[in-house]
Amino acid sequence: MTAERPHPDTDLIPAPLDVEVRADSPSCFSLDERTTLDAGPGTHGTARWLRSTLGAATGLPLPDGDGPFAVRLRISADVERAYGPEGYRLSTDGSVAEVSVVIEGGGPAGVFWGAQTLRQLLGPDAHRKARLVRGERDWDLPVVTVTDAPRFPWRGLMLDVARHFMPKDDVLRQLDLMAAHKLNVLHLHLTDDQGWRVEIRRHPRLTEVGAWRARSKWGHRASPLWNETPHGGYYTQDDIREIVAYAADRHISVVPEIDVPGHSQAAIAAYPELGNTDVIDTTTLSVWDTWGVSPNVLAPTDTVLRFYEGVLEEVLELFPAETSPFVHIGGDECPKDQWKASPAAQARIEELGVGDEDGLQSWFVRHFDRWLAERGRRLIGWDEILEGGLAPGAAVSSWRGYAGGIAAAEAGHDVVMCPEQQVYLDHRQAPGEDEPMPIGYVRTLADVYRFEPVPPGLSGAAAAHVMGTQANVWTEVMEDRARVDYQTHPRLAAFAEVAWSRLPAPEARDLADFERRMAAHYRRLDALGVDYRPPSGPRPWQRRPGVAGRPIEGAPPNV
Numbered sequence: 001m002t003a004e005r006p007h008p009d010t011d012l013i014p015a016p017l018d019v020e021v022r023a024d025s026p027s028c029f030s031l032d033e034r035t036t037l038d039a040g041p042g043t044h045g046t047a048r049w050l051r052s053t054l055g056a057a058t059g060l061p062l063p064d065g066d067g068p069f070a071v072r073l074r075i076s077a078d079v080e081r082a083y084g085p086e087g088y089r090l091s092t093d094g095s096v097a098e099v100s101v102v103i104e105g106g107g108p109a110g111v112f113w114g115a116q117t118l119r120q121l122l123g124p125d126a127h128r129k130a131r132l133v134r135g136e137r138d139w140d141l142p143v144v145t146v147t148d149a150p151r152f153p154w155r156g157l158m159l160d161v162a163r164h165f166m167p168k169d170d171v172l173r174q175l176d177l178m179a180a181h182k183l184n185v186l187h188l189h190l191t192d193d194q195g196w197r198v199e200i201r202r203h204p205r206l207t208e209v210g211a212w213r214a215r216s217k218w219g220h221r222a223s224p225l226w227n228e229t230p231h232g233g234y235y236t237q238d239d240i241r242e243i244v245a246y247a248a249d250r251h252i253s254v255v256p257e258i259d260v261p262g263h264s265q266a267a268i269a270a271y272p273e274l275g276n277t278d279v280i281d282t283t284t285l286s287v288w289d290t291w292g293v294s295p296n297v298l299a300p301t302d303t304v305l306r307f308y309e310g311v312l313e314e315v316l317e318l319f320p321a322e323t324s325p326f327v328h329i330g331g332d333e334c335p336k337d338q339w340k341a342s343p344a345a346q347a348r349i350e351e352l353g354v355g356d357e358d359g360l361q362s363w364f365v366r367h368f369d370r371w372l373a374e375r376g377r378r379l380i381g382w383d384e385i386l387e388g389g390l391a392p393g394a395a396v397s398s399w400r401g402y403a404g405g406i407a408a409a410e411a412g413h414d415v416v417m418c419p420e421q422q423v424y425l426d427h428r429q430a431p432g433e434d435e436p437m438p439i440g441y442v443r444t445l446a447d448v449y450r451f452e453p454v455p456p457g458l459s460g461a462a463a464a465h466v467m468g469t470q471a472n473v474w475t476e477v478m479e480d481r482a483r484v485d486y487q488t489h490p491r492l493a494a495f496a497e498v499a500w501s502r503l504p505a506p507e508a509r510d511l512a513d514f515e516r517r518m519a520a521h522y523r524r525l526d527a528l529g530v531d532y533r534p535p536s537g538p539r540p541w542q543r544r545p546g547v548a549g550r551p552i553e554g555a556p557p558n559v
Contacts, residue, residue, distance in 0.1 A: 011517040012120050013493050014182055014500035016148035017083075022093070029094030031058065031101075031122070031139040036065030043073035043105070045249055046112045054119060058139050059131035068098040071118070073111050080106030086184075086251075087149030088114035092121075092141050101141065106149075109251040113182050117146055124523035127180070152453070154416050154468025155499035156185035156255075157492070159484075162192035162266075163291070164216075164475040165233035166484070172246050173481075177489075177528065179250040181496035186247060187255045187328060187397075187470060190235075193265035193288040193296070197234045198256070200314050203271065203307070207234040210270035213287040219437050219477060221291040223548035227479070232287075240318045248323045255380070256319050259330030260308060261298040261364045268296055274304050276338040276345065291476040293333045300339065300348045300360050305367060312371070321376055326395065331365050332382035354388075362388020369394050380416070383408065397470065401559035402455045409462035417453040418470040421556030423495060425487050426474045428551060429533055436486070436544035437477035441556040445535075449494040449514055450506040471495045477549065482531045486542050489532035493521055 010019060039047035050071070051062045062071075079087055085107030093100045103118065105111030119126045122139055131138075157178055159166065166174075175186060190197045196210035212232030218225035235243070247254045265288045268275040275282035276299045288294050298304050315327065336357035339345040349356065354363050361384075369379045369391045379385075380395040383404025390396075395414040398405030405415040420427075420440070427440030453469035471492060478484045494514070503509050525532050533542070 010121065010142055010144060011520040012117060012146070013514075013517055013521045014497035015503075015514075015517070016117065016146050017502065018145075018147040020145040020147075022143050022145065029092075029099060029141060029143070031060060031071075031099075031141065032069075033060060034067075034069040035060055035062060035099070036067055036070045037062050038066040038070040038072045039064070040072070040074040042075045042108050043111045045108060046073055046103075046115050049112065049249065050115055050118075054115075054122070054126060056130060057126045057128045058122070060139070070099070071101040072103070073115075074102065074104045075107060075111060076104040079104050079110065082106075083110070083147070083149035086110050086113060086153070088117075088146075089148075090114045090117055090121075090146040091144070093143055094141075109184070110149075112179075112251050113148070113150075114146075116180060116182060117148065119180075120524065124520070124527045127524050127527035150182065150500045151502050152466075152468030152499055154185050154470070155183045155496065156187055156416060156418075156468065156470030157183055157488075158187040158189060158418065158470055158472040160189040160192070160473060160475045161197050162189055162195045162475075164479050165195060165197060165211075165231065166475075166481065167233065168235060168239045168243065170481045171243055174484075175243070175247050175250055175252055177492075177530065178252060180524070180528065181492060182500050183492075183496055184251055185253050185255060185468075185470065187257060187472075188243075189257045189259070189328075189474075191257070191259050191266065192263045193294040194291075195232060195234075195287060196266045196270065198240060198258075198315070198318075199234060199236045200311050201237070202310050202314065205270040206267060206311075208270070210266040210287060213289045215289050216479075217290040217476075219544075219547040220439065220550040221476075222550065225547060226289075237314070237318055244319055244323060253326075254319060254324055255326045255328050256315055256324065257328035257330055258308070258311060258315060259332075260368070261300070261304075261361060262293065262332065262334030263330055264298050265294040265296045268298070271307070274298055274307060276342045278344050279338045279341045293335060295335045295337055297334055297338055298364075299342070300345055300364060308368070309371060312368070316375060316377065326378050326380045327372055328380050328397070329365065329368050329385075330381060331361070331385040332399070333384070334361050336361075358387055366391065386411075386413075395467070399472065401557070403559055405466070406455060406458060406462070409458060409465040412465065414465050414467050416467055416470050418472050419559075420472070421559070422451045423448065423469065423471045424474065425471050425491055425495075426477065428549070429487075429491065430537065431551075432537075433545075434538050434543055435549075435551075436483070436538060436542060437547050438549035438551040439477060440550070441552050441554075443491070443556075445491055445494050445515075445518075446511055448491045449498065449511060450509060451495070451498050452506050453498065469495075469499050482542075485531035486533050486538070489525055489530050490518060490522065490535075493518065 088110040103114035211234040272282035396408040428438040
């Protein structure tokens, strides 16, 4: 099981705290048929993952056992004290008579992240679903000690499954890709004007009607083109339970988003009484088939509050507090025109004493803030929810720039930084006409690598409220998994390193070293079957010639 040749696969992404390549041992050794898994208390979930995933790729049985050729999984109080529950130490060594691979985690999550690093050390083919038959020396490991821990506890990806539905198996695949990059929060955008994607049994029309639209705009909303194929789909409650359990096995939390009071036309199409019936005939509305922000918003009535309380009661059951302490309620981009024209809404403003339509939206958000807090959950919403004030436990997703996050953190609220100018991965990756359906500012791999979640000048007390960061993937112009892959990768690797690794200031980051390590990572993505954007530009089948986007020229503002 020993060898004397160097091993190339120490180009880890995200970069760990420390990698020590030991010169006093053979340069590398191999896992083989004798390799066993020795799982200590609290590590059996990682052992199952190694046996099913790494076992399939290597063809090795990896049975239980504590013999001389074992991969040992342990939870270590010393590692927890030094590096926290997600920290780990991975050490490898070998000889003719013994092999030592030890992963010590500060907690179960740390052991799992260490296993992800082990997989990278074994090379790109360890990311395949079946073994490639090449020879006896396929599974060499370098003799190293890797010490590692994340910078942020919230390392997220927001996936919009409302604009274009992503089937359950594709969501499970996204969770595997997140785990491979040590990301640990999946924010699922489940409802919007263009579709409702989660089964609510007490309100079946939400999916019978709200999950389907007759056609879809093809390209940006200014495009004259339409895809006339009806589009839709939804997750059954058991689908959601499976997604949540699959995520939990990978130490990923799933944050459900039920958008209120705007972005709600699909719900109003299913239940017209939810809309402002004194302004428009809501029975004529259908699930919206174009992009942008619909003017049709929820009515500020007790009937609507009770309806959404019922929705959230089922959502809380599907997303248990142990794995999903946060519930996202949107709260963004709520046009006020219908409320201004509605006698009922104006009467509600006067009755509540909230002053105006902005106060009415704040009342709406604060109602669910209290409702969720009473049930042991924390509300999180887009940064518009700051307008009118929040309860102490509420958190903010700062999307319009840094400003909302700064204001929230200085006011003592926890924040997830996800400014659209920096980490909206639906924005185009390069200038030029070859980029498919180009949206927004150019955000290259290097741009994402230089993103800094904690803005300079934030006080120490406020900076402590930055829970982490999140890359957002809005799918108006991503009609299928391949398009999501293209927009997300390889930039997700750069984002993952920003979220996990303790990088220097943006101007001091070693982009050349990152790009060198990406050469190995592209081979991992190939093995995983990811349809990423190549460094040289889109492949012919990745282009969408003649389909309009909405490119914005120049550098994005730093707001």
